[in-house]
Amino acid sequence: MGELLDNMSSKLGLPALDVSLAFPQATPASVFPPPASDYYQFDDLLNPEEKAVRRKVREVMEKEIAPIMSKYWEKAEFPFQAIPKLSSLGVAGGTIKGYGCPGLSCLGSAIAAAEVARVDASCSTFILVHSSLAMLTIGLCGSEDQKQKYLPSLAQLETVGCWALTEPDYGSDASSLRTTATRVDGGWVLDGQKRWIGNSTFADILIVFARNTSTNQINGFIVKKGAPGLSVTKIENKIGLRIVQNGDILLNKVFVPDEDKLSGVTCFQDTSKVLAVSRVMVAWQPIGISMGVYDMCHRYLRERKQFGAPLAAFQINQEKLVRMLGNIQAMLLVGWRLCKLYESGKMTPGHASLGKAWNSQKARETVSLGRELLGGNGILADFLVAKAFCDLEPIFSYEGTYDINCLVTGREITGIASFKPAILGKSRL
Numbered sequence: 001m002g003e004l005l006d007n008m009s010s011k012l013g014l015p016a017l018d019v020s021l022a023f024p025q026a027t028p029a030s031v032f033p034p035p036a037s038d039y040y041q042f043d044d045l046l047n048p049e050e051k052a053v054r055r056k057v058r059e060v061m062e063k064e065i066a067p068i069m070s071k072y073w074e075k076a077e078f079p080f081q082a083i084p085k086l087s088s089l090g091v092a093g094g095t096i097k098g099y100g101c102p103g104l105s106c107l108g109s110a111i112a113a114a115e116v117a118r119v120d121a122s123c124s125t126f127i128l129v130h131s132s133l134a135m136l137t138i139g140l141c142g143s144e145d146q147k148q149k150y151l152p153s154l155a156q157l158e159t160v161g162c163w164a165l166t167e168p169d170y171g172s173d174a175s176s177l178r179t180t181a182t183r184v185d186g187g188w189v190l191d192g193q194k195r196w197i198g199n200s201t202f203a204d205i206l207i208v209f210a211r212n213t214s215t216n217q218i219n220g221f222i223v224k225k226g227a228p229g230l231s232v233t234k235i236e237n238k239i240g241l242r243i244v245q246n247g248d249i250l251l252n253k254v255f256v257p258d259e260d261k262l263s264g265v266t267c268f269q270d271t272s273k274v275l276a277v278s279r280v281m282v283a284w285q286p287i288g289i290s291m292g293v294y295d296m297c298h299r300y301l302r303e304r305k306q307f308g309a310p311l312a313a314f315q316i317n318q319e320k321l322v323r324m325l326g327n328i329q330a331m332l333l334v335g336w337r338l339c340k341l342y343e344s345g346k347m348t349p350g351h352a353s354l355g356k357a358w359n360s361q362k363a364r365e366t367v368s369l370g371r372e373l374l375g376g377n378g379i380l381a382d383f384l385v386a387k388a389f390c391d392l393e394p395i396f397s398y399e400g401t402y403d404i405n406c407l408v409t410g411r412e413i414t415g416i417a418s419f420k421p422a423i424l425g426k427s428r429l
Contacts, residue, residue, distance in 0.1 A: 019380070019382040019383075023377065025303060025304050025305065026299075026300050026303045026304045026377065026383070027299065027300075027303060028070075028382040028383055029066060029069075029070065029296060029382065029383055029384035030066055030067045030068075030070065030382070031066070031067075032061075032062040032066040032119060032292075032295075033295040033296050033298065033299040034295065034299075035058070035291070035295055036294065036295050036298045036299075037290075037291045037294045037295060037298075037325060037328045038332075039325050039328075039329055040329045040332075040333075042329075042332045042333075042336070045336060046107070046111070047105075049104075049105070049108060050105060050107055050108045050111055053091070053104065053108045053111055053112050054111050054112075054115055056089065056090070057089050057091065057111075057112050057115040057116060058115050058118075060085055060088060060089055061115060061116055061118070061119040061120070061123075062119060064082070064085045065082060065085060065086075065119055065120055065123060066119050066120070068082065069119070069120045069122070069123070069243070069387075070381045070382055070387065072243050073120075073122065073242050073243055073381055073387055074242075074381060076236075076238065076242040076243070077243070078126075078202070078243055078244075078245050079243070080202075082123070083157050083160075084157075086116075086123060086126070086127060086157060087156055087157035087158075089112065089116075089127075090102050091104065091109065091112040091127065091131070092127065092130060092131045092135065092154065092155050092156070092157055093131055093135050093139070093151065093154070093155040094109035094112075094131050094132055094135075094136065094281070095109050095136075095277070096135060096136065096139040096151065096155075098147075099139075099147050099148065099151035099152050099155065100151065100152040100155040100156065101135070101139070101151060101155045102155075105339075105343065106277075106280065106339040106342045106343050107336065107339040107340070107343070109132075109281065110280060110281055110283075110284040110335060110339050111284070113127070113128060113132075113281045113282075113284045113285060113288065114284040114285070114287045114288030114291065114335075115288060116288065117284070117285045117286075117287075117288030117289050117292070118288040118289070118291045118292035118295070119292060120243070121241060121285060121288075121289050121387075121388065121391035121392070121395065122241050122242065122243030122244045122391065123243070124285050124288065125198060125241055125244050125285070125395075126198070126199060126243075126244060128278065128281050128282065128285070129161075129162055129163055129198040129199050129244075130154070130157070130160055130161050130162070130199060132274075132277060132278040132281045132282075133161075133162075133163035133207070133274060133278050134154070134161025134162055134163045134199075134203075134205065134207050135151060135154050135155070135161060136274050136277055136278065137163065137207050137220065137262065137265075137271075137274050138150055138151060138154075138207070138222070138262070139151065140264065140273055140274060141220060141262045141263070141264030141265045141270060141273070141274070142222075142262055142263075142264065143262075143263055143264075145259070146222065146259075146260070146262070150205060150222070154205075159204035159205065160199055160202060160203050160204050160205075161199070161203055161204070161205050161206070161207065162197050162198060162199040162200045162203035162205075162206050162207070163197070163198075163206075163207045164194040164197045164200065164206050164207060164208045164209065164249055165177070165194070165209045165271065166194060166195055166196050166197065167179065167192070167193060167194055167195060168193055168195045168248075171196075172400070172401060172404045173419075174268075174271075175218070175268040177192075177209065177210070177211060177218065178192055178211065179191065179192025179193065179194065179208070179209070179210040179211065179251060180192060180210055180211050180212075180213050181210035181211065181212050181213065181219055181221065181256075182213045183212075183213075183214060184255070186257060186258060187255055187256050187257040187258050187260075187261075188210075188219075188221060188255070188256045188258075188261060189253050189254065189255055189256075190208060190210050190221060190223070190251045190253075190254040190255075190256060191251055191252065191253060191254075192210060192251050193248070193249065193250055193251070194208070194248070194249035194251075195235075195248050195249070196235065196246050196398075197232075197246060197247050197248075197249055198244050198245070198246050199244070199245060200232050200245070200246070200247035200249055201232050201233075201234050201245040201247045202245060203225060204224070204225045205222055205223065205224055205225065206222075206223040206224075206225070206230075206249070207220060207221075207222060207223075207262075208220070208221045208222075208223050208249075208251070209221075209265070209271060210251075217266060217267045217268075218265065218267055218268040218270075218271065219261065219262070219265050219266065220261070220262035220264075220265030220270070220271070221256045221260060221261055221262065222256070222260040222261075222262065223251075223254060223256055223260070224260075227254050227255070227256075228254070228255070229251060229252040229253045229254040229255070230249070230250070230251060230252075230254050231249070231250045231252070232247040232248070232249050232250075233247060233248050234246070234247055235247060235248060238394070239390050239393070240390040240391045240392070240393045240394045240395075241391050241394050241395075242390075272349065275399070275400075276342075276347070276349055276352050277342070278399060279352040279353065279355070279356050279399050279400065279405075280335075280338055280339060280342055280347070280352055280355065280356075282356050282395065282398070282399040283334070283335055283338060283352070283355040283356040283359045283360075284335050284359075285395050286331065286359045286360045286362070286363030286364075286392065286395060287328065287331045287332060287335050287359060287363070289363055289367065289388050289391065289392055289395075290324070290327065290328050290331060290362075290363045290366040290367065291328060292384060292388060293324070293366060293367050293370040293384065293385050293388050294321075294324050294325060294328060294366070294370065296370070296374075296383060296384045296385055297321060297324065297370045297373045297374065297385070298321065300373070300374055300377070300383065301317055301321065301373060311373070317373060320369045320372065320373055321369075321373065323365075323366075323369060324366045324369050324370060327362045327363070327365060327366045328366065330362065331358075331359045331362055331363065334355050334358060334359060335355065335359065338351060338352065338355040348412060349408055349412065350408055350409040350411070350412030350413065351409075353400060353404075353405035353406070353408035353409045354405070354406075354409040356399060356400065356405050357400075357402045357405035357406050357409070360392070360395060360396045360402060361396075361402060363392055363395075364392060364396060367385065367388050367389045367392050368389070370385045370388070370389075371385050371386065371389050373385075404419075407419055
């Protein structure tokens with residue numbers, strides 16, 4: 001019996017085979033598939049600068065990031081050695097002009113977000129939190145001194161930012177947040193708690209929103225890493241965006257000097273200026289994820305054989321692949337039009353919300369079809385689809401859940417707000 005247990009123990013200790021050896025019929029996502037989803041030649045709608053952004057981001061993501069993502073996703077760890085590669089993309093700061101930022105068009109910034117998400121949704125979320133939330137808040141609502149002080153290093157990813165709005169009791173109803181800011185000599189004291197804050201476990205600066213105890217309005221503050229009274233703990237056991245380090249933030253009498261109060265945030269509506277732009281960017285994440293899944297399935301179905309024929313030869317598989325492709329063409333055009341509306345000054349909150357809600361819903365269908373097409377390999381992160389399937393779930397919910405975004409658009413087209421439940425009264429029954 002002892003000898004048997006020893007043999008079993010030694011066998012249990014063997015490492016898993018490399019997926020290329022264990023399943024040589026199909027190439028894993030560490031060697032990323034070529035792009036195959038631009039069926040309606042969307043690329044023709046881009047200007048030379050936007051095409052150059054797409055090419056650069058695609059090349060870096062495929063060659064430098066794709067080979068390592070599965071390992072870090074499995075460990076739920078952030079690949080800090082990838083930050084210089086992500087910095088080399090030159091997209092942090094997005095549409096912000098000056099201060100070392102790229103000053104991209106809205107469409108150029110959105111395409112960059114999609115191309116990063118095509119290879120890895122977690123990296124895309126990391127950049128969007130840093131760039132389209134933290135940096136954009138400083139760019140839109142900060143003083144000139146704050147822009148000069150913080151944006152250049154953030155643009156180079158020498159420092160990292162996060163954006164702290166959501167609280168344990170207030171997600172979709174974030175305007176009701178309870179974190180407080182109390183005026184004291186020379187600054188402000190923040191007390192409260194934030195939850196689900198991406199990048200927060202290692203961010204150098206935290207954009208924190210709190211309720212001014214004097215005015216009862218929402219104000220914004222720049223809190224520095226290591227500030228006395230600030231503590232951040234990692235949220236464990238996520239099934240999606242596992243590489244992103246979401247945290248619980250505790251603020252216990254954290255002092256913020258006057259120079260780090262964002263003068264452009266005087267009420268909750270000021271956060272909406274940032275959310276409107278970031279919601280456009282988030283609407284492009286499902287596009288990128290869907291493109292990556294389609295590209296993977298397109299290659300896999302031609303490589304993998306059953307009954308002597310490639311899986312691509314089977315009718316049902318072709319129908320699913322075409323349905324995925326159709327979704328992507330429609331999502332691309334919605335995203336493109338959304339950017340054009342923003343650039344022309346015509347975009348409304350309802351436009352942004354509909355784009356995010358509809359694209360994330362169509363992406364959900366697309367990645368589900370991809371998971372079906374890969375069969376058993378559809379639950380292995382090595383072939384991208386399982387990872388993308390899980391990563392899309394938090395994206396479906398953040399930056400406004402599907403339902404809340406639908407209600408934002410619903411309010412705009414009907415003129416009737418339906419967010420809060422009716423006050424319960426006595427039943428007439």
